Amino acid sequence: MSKAKEATMPEEVKGFSQVRLDVDVTTGTFKESKLSKEFVRDWIGGYGFGAKVLWDELKPGVDPLGPENVFVWAIGPYPGTLLPTSSKYGVFAKSPLTGLFGMAISSGSVGAQARRAGINMVVIKGKAPELCYMVIDDEDRYLVPCSKTLAGKGCYETEEIIKEEFEDQRLAVMSIGPAGERMSRMGCITNDRNRQAGRTGMGAVLGSKNLKAICIRGTKPIEVARPKEFYQITKKLIKAANGPSTSKYRDQGTPSGLVSYNKLGMMPSYNHREGTFDHIDIINGDVLNRDWVIKKVACSQCSIACDHLVRVPKTHPDYPNLITSIDVEMCYSFGTATGCYDWPTIFKCIQMCDNYGVDAISAGVTSAMACELYEVGLITKEDLGYELPFSSTKNLVRFTEEMILGKGFAGEIFGDGTRLAGKRLEAKGRKNASYYAMNIKGLEMPAFDLHGMSTFAVGESVASRGACHQRNGAYSVDVKGAFDRFGYDRPVERGKEIINIEDMYTIIDSYIICKFTRGIYENDAEIAKVFELTTGIPFSEQFMKQRGAAIVTLAKCFNLREGMTRADEHPPERFFKEAHTKGPAKGVVLKEEGFQSVLSGYYEARGWDPKTGIPTDETLKKLGLDFAIGKIQLPKQGGKK
Amino acid sequence: MSSSKKKKIHTFIVVDAEKCTGCETCESICSFVHDGVFNPINSRIHRVRIEPVINIALSCQKCEDAPCVKACPEKALTKDEDTGSIIIDAKKCNGCAFCSRACDFGVITLHLETQKAITCDLCEGMKDEFVDPTKGKKEPQCVEVCPKEAVALKSVEQIGEESRIDAVKRLMSEQLKEYEQKKRNQKKKNLRRKK
Numbered sequence: 001m002s003k004a005k006e007a008t009m010p011e012e013v014k015g016f017s018q019v020r021l022d023v024d025v026t027t028g029t030f031k032e033s034k035l036s037k038e039f040v041r042d043w044i045g046g047y048g049f050g051a052k053v054l055w056d057e058l059k060p061g062v063d064p065l066g067p068e069n070v071f072v073w074a075i076g077p078y079p080g081t082l083l084p085t086s087s088k089y090g091v092f093a094k095s096p097l098t099g100l101f102g103m104a105i106s107s108g109s110v111g112a113q114a115r116r117a118g119i120n121m122v123v124i125k126g127k128a129p130e131l132c133y134m135v136i137d138d139e140d141r142y143l144v145p146c147s148k149t150l151a152g153k154g155c156y157e158t159e160e161i162i163k164e165e166f167e168d169q170r171l172a173v174m175s176i177g178p179a180g181e182r183m184s185r186m187g188c189i190t191n192d193r194n195r196q197a198g199r200t201g202m203g204a205v206l207g208s209k210n211l212k213a214i215c216i217r218g219t220k221p222i223e224v225a226r227p228k229e230f231y232q233i234t235k236k237l238i239k240a241a242n243g244p245s246t247s248k249y250r251d252q253g254t255p256s257g258l259v260s261y262n263k264l265g266m267m268p269s270y271n272h273r274e275g276t277f278d279h280i281d282i283i284n285g286d287v288l289n290r291d292w293v294i295k296k297v298a299c300s301q302c303s304i305a306c307d308h309l310v311r312v313p314k315t316h317p318d319y320p321n322l323i324t325s326i327d328v329e330m331c332y333s334f335g336t337a338t339g340c341y342d343w344p345t346i347f348k349c350i351q352m353c354d355n356y357g358v359d360a361i362s363a364g365v366t367s368a369m370a371c372e373l374y375e376v377g378l379i380t381k382e383d384l385g386y387e388l389p390f391s392s393t394k395n396l397v398r399f400t401e402e403m404i405l406g407k408g409f410a411g412e413i414f415g416d417g418t419r420l421a422g423k424r425l426e427a428k429g430r431k432n433a434s435y436y437a438m439n440i441k442g443l444e445m446p447a448f449d450l451h452g453m454s455t456f457a458v459g460e461s462v463a464s465r466g467a468c469h470q471r472n473g474a475y476s477v478d479v480k481g482a483f484d485r486f487g488y489d490r491p492v493e494r495g496k497e498i499i500n501i502e503d504m505y506t507i508i509d510s511y512i513i514c515k516f517t518r519g520i521y522e523n524d525a526e527i528a529k530v531f532e533l534t535t536g537i538p539f540s541e542q543f544m545k546q547r548g549a550a551i552v553t554l555a556k557c558f559n560l561r562e563g564m565t566r567a568d569e570h571p572p573e574r575f576f577k578e579a580h581t582k583g584p585a586k587g588v589v590l591k592e593e594g595f596q597s598v599l600s601g602y603y604e605a606r607g608w609d610p611k612t613g614i615p616t617d618e619t620l621k622k623l624g625l626d627f628a629i630g631k632i633q634l635p636k637q638g639g640k641k
Numbered sequence: 642m643s644s645s646k647k648k649k650i651h652t653f654i655v656v657d658a659e660k661c662t663g664c665e666t667c668e669s670i671c672s673f674v675h676d677g678v679f680n681p682i683n684s685r686i687h688r689v690r691i692e693p694v695i696n697i698a699l700s701c702q703k704c705e706d707a708p709c710v711k712a713c714p715e716k717a718l719t720k721d722e723d724t725g726s727i728i729i730d731a732k733k734c735n736g737c738a739f740c741s742r743a744c745d746f747g748v749i750t751l752h753l754e755t756q757k758a759i760t761c762d763l764c765e766g767m768k769d770e771f772v773d774p775t776k777g778k779k780e781p782q783c784v785e786v787c788p789k790e791a792v793a794l795k796s797v798e799q800i801g802e803e804s805r806i807d808a809v810k811r812l813m814s815e816q817l818k819e820y821e822q823k824k825r826n827q828k829k830k831n832l833r834r835k836k
Contacts, residue, residue: 082786084788112681297662303789
């Protein structure tokens with residue numbers, strides 16, 4: 001089968017530029033090489049490229065903030081073409097937040113510009129002797145020292161200054177803010193002002209390499225393999241992208257989910273103490289759109305335009321004319337999770353995160369942890385210098401700023417996310433502080449409350465980068481009611497359901513396109529077809545799905561090699577011990593035994609050892625991952641000898 | 642409606658800034674149907690984003706007394722009497738870009754590969770293979786694919802009429818409300834009678 005595939009490989013691959021750029025920032029050298037046809041077919045793009053390169057080239061056990069960490073930037077074959085939502089890029093490295101596989105995806109204009117510059121993947125190693133930014137301007141690639149001009153600057157200003165320097169308003173700029181420079185483990189990368197590669201601290205990794213920004217532009221044309229058919233299908237997809245399957249993203253935006261999740265008791269509130277929010281009459285998509293949204297904008301080549309920009313009126317005493325971009329995750333992290341129901345406060349916090357450069361999910365969830373710690377008395381006014389109960393406003397803004405910039409008690413304790421905050425407080429004798437740290441594998445949880453989500457509890461726990469609904473979208477299983485969301489029956493079937501979703505998500509993250517478009521394709525075969533029409537490489541649905549499974553499994557191998565064990569794939573204790581006091585999931589807690597049985601079911605369905613979660617040699621062979629056999633170091637407490 | 646009526650009334654590409662999201666789809670498709678490859682630098686329509694909130698795309702306005710035509714030292718540019726489009730004689734064009742400098746809207750540019758002037762031709766010059774077989778004719782593809790229907794082919798007369806209607810709606814909003822209320826009441830009455 002695979003031989004037949006190779007026989008029909010096209011003479012020339014389209015879509016992919018196949019150019020890999022290696023940058024040693026220690027010496028400032030750039031080296032170009034060509035990705036083989038087989039490599040691009042088997043690893044598809046974004047997530048796949050990242051997983052393969054990190055597996056092959058990252059030495060296990062290195063310090064994520066040291067020069068040995070490998071930073072990968074990658075796109076698939078689509079940026080710059082007409083395919084809806086195709087201008088996306090991914091960044092990958094060992095995560096300083098989780099110590100495991102780190103990745104984040106963003107969009108805007110970066111993917112398209114990079115593709116026109118002829119770049120498919122950039123692999124950055126080493127550490128620059130001083131703060132500098134990287135330029136990829138078609139064939140010109142160089143580093144520019146900037147410790148005098150850009151150090152300490154926010155992402156917005158950094159972007160503006162570099163664009164001015166190039167006299168090009170369309171230059172794509174990815175930058176880190178002061179948080180990334182000081183290597184906050186929540187550090188993110190901001191581009192096009194409002195788009196972030198937010199999660200798992202990829203901004204801190206850039207900071208550790210002394211890279212303030214990467215700016216890219218290009219003028220090369222992009223060809224596709226079968227232009228006529230490609231145009232027909234994309235025209236259809238653009239129409240579909242404005243049909244019913246994406247209406248919630250276009251109209252109200254993702255905050256449309258606030259009310260529906262609240263109804264299900266899945267809207268995490270007060271640091272996941274509850275699943276319903278007391279002020280849902282204010283914090284919802286209707287009010288947001290009616291009172292605050294002024295414009296919806298799109299990333300390059302996106303038909304949906306989900307980016308809802310809000311503005312605080314000029315008459316507001318504290319944040320006049322503040323404009324920021326909002327989605328449901330921030331309504332949760334700085335809204336329902338911290339108990340805040342003052343929109344301008346939420347907007348201000350989001351803007352600080354985007355501009356100073358931290359992940360607004362992690363930062364909000366860390367703030368929520370602080371609010372709860374304050375309420376239970378584990379941190380005090382004497383510690384902070386101010387009060388911080390749930391539903392704070394000005395003090396929440398103050399706390400957030402200090403946390404991001406690493407100032408005061410807030411910065412010292414909470415500046416690197418929930419997991420370290422818990423440990424630091426416990427080291428100070430504040431017992432049990434980690435109980436309030438809402439993360440899985442160190443990554444702060446997204447906007448789903450797991451009390452009444454028995455399937456997603458497993459999905460979110462096994463997601464490769466830690467608590468994440470983007471790597472593993474199994475929340476839909478609980479929302480749609482395919483299985484009893486309070487029960488644990490048919491664990492292997494549940495496992496299979498989780499896998500189906502996870503594998504397709506992996507393909508989408510490798511392609512890379514936006515998950516909001518997953519409903520515009522008629523079926524998975526059509527998703528596979530787009531690859532073939534673009535690249536000319538034969539690509540069946542079956543092969544595509546096998547590659548999805550292979551990429552997930554390789555990311556898992558990476559995590560195991562870094563010492564992750566089964567015990568790490570587990571939600572915080574709160575979900576097992578403490579039930580909501582109201583709402584549809586009132587009185588419900590996750591059951592340890594049930595959770596473990598579904599987790600084993602998932603492992604089994606994956607062809608991983610049901611006890612340890614380690615992929616079996618047979619599975620590795622089947623997925624073409626022979627190279628990993630014998631390389632996954634068994635964790636010390638592993639069942640085998 | 643008839644073709645004779647279409648003549649002399651110049652139509653051009655108009656973009657509604659309210660609807661435009663700045664997605665660049667128009668640029669992508671423009672370069673693609675003309676050249677067979679994607680490259681916004683060779684697009685005849687140009688997205689402009691000033692701060693994230695202001696988005697629009699511009700293309701040839703078909704000025705009556707077109708400065709680009711006057712500026713061309715090679716006399717390579719002429720104005721089509723019927724459509725109002727600027728016709729570029731590629732043989733004469735030497736790529737001096739005087740036309741670009743003369744254009745108040747920045748919508749006549751040089752093609753990166755050919756170094757000849759390009760501007761919106763309402764897709765008359767699009768490649769045959771991309772013509773929609775169900776329509777069988779060359780039409781502006783940016784209008785066709787704009788996801789938000791923000792791009793339209795309109796005449797000055799149409800634009801004026803639309804603006805006038807909007808203005809009247811604003812000016813006479815009270816009367817309009819009354820009228821619509823009356824209409825609704827009438828409907829209800831009719832329904833009751835039927836029952």
